[in-house]
Amino acid sequence: MKTQNLSKNFKSLAIGVVLLTGVSLSAQQTTGDVVKQADVDPGTTTTAGAVRVIDNKGTIKYLQAKNGLTLLSNTTNDVTTTTWQLGGTLTDDTLIDVDGNVFGLNGIELISTETASTDATTESDAGTGSGYTLLVRDEATGALKKLLATDLIQSGQEAFTATADQTAYALTGSPILPSYSQVWVYRNGAKLVANVDYTVAASTVTLVENDYSVYGGDVIEVQYTK
Structure with missing residues (x-):
């Protein structure tokens, strides 16, 4: 009778030891042999560790934390419960x-x-x-x-005081302007027609004098969003 109880206790202890030991399974590793990490100590929290498990057919398999997974183990009788929690630092592209x-x-x-x-x-x-x-x-x-x-979304505005017949206006800081449909140009407060009365290239607005002329002292205002 004592021999049977001792045998049962030994089997239970052996299973518990098996569940708490192991080798590694590495996230995102697709080639080469997997390097075994240290066994997880019950009741500890670690960013890398190995636990050996046995499926219902008796096959030994392994769980191992890597690539930002936090492996949690406990000290209760329910030692088969393992929680995988995101966190930590990635060691490989994922x-x-x-x-x-x-x-x-x-x-x-x-x-x-x-x-x-x-x-x-x-x-x-x-x-x-x-x-x-x-x-x-x-x-x-x-x-x-x-x-x-x-x-x-960027926006900007700049005003220039024109000289006589000045057509080119380069914005300060050389911002790359978007297409003319996102650039608004005004002469003395009157809006000019995009791609007709002016064109846009890089950071410069160029006036096209259609039925108007640029006089010295004209105020040319440029607004844009991109």
């Missing part, structure tokens, strides 16, 4: 292919009073800087990047 399925996020806060960031820096961590930036996707690489709100 892409998710939705393959035509919807990928979305719920619970996103709607902002209405926050201001756009003026002090955002590249690759900054949370808590650095203020305001908000916009999340954009690089179509060439698929990489997610951030963009200043002021870089998404």
Whole structure:
């Protein structure tokens, strides 16, 4: 009778040991042998570790945290429960292919009073800087990047006092102007007709004297958005 109880206890202990040991499965690794990471100690939180599990056919399989997954283990009898939690630092490039399925996020806060960031820096961590930036996707690489709100829509205005017969007006700072439909030019407060009374190239507006002439002292105003 004691021998049977001892045998049962030994089997239970062996299964528990098996569940708490293991080798690695590395996220995004597609070639080469997987390097085993250190065994996870019960009751600890780690950004990298290995746990060995056994399926219902008795086959030994492995779970290993890597690439920003946090592996959690517990000290209760329910040692087969392992939680995988996003976080940490990526060690390899990671892409998710939705393959035509919807990928979305719920619970996103709607902002209405926050201001756009003026002090955002590249690759900054949370808590650095203020305001908000916009999340954009690089179509060439698929990489997610951030963009200043002021870089998404830009606008400008500059006024010039013309000399006699002056037709070319180069904007200060050499901003690259958009197409003429997004550039508005006024002569002494009267709007000129786009692509008829003026043309746009790079950062310069050139007047075309159709039924009018430029006189010295005329005020030429240029407004634009892009």
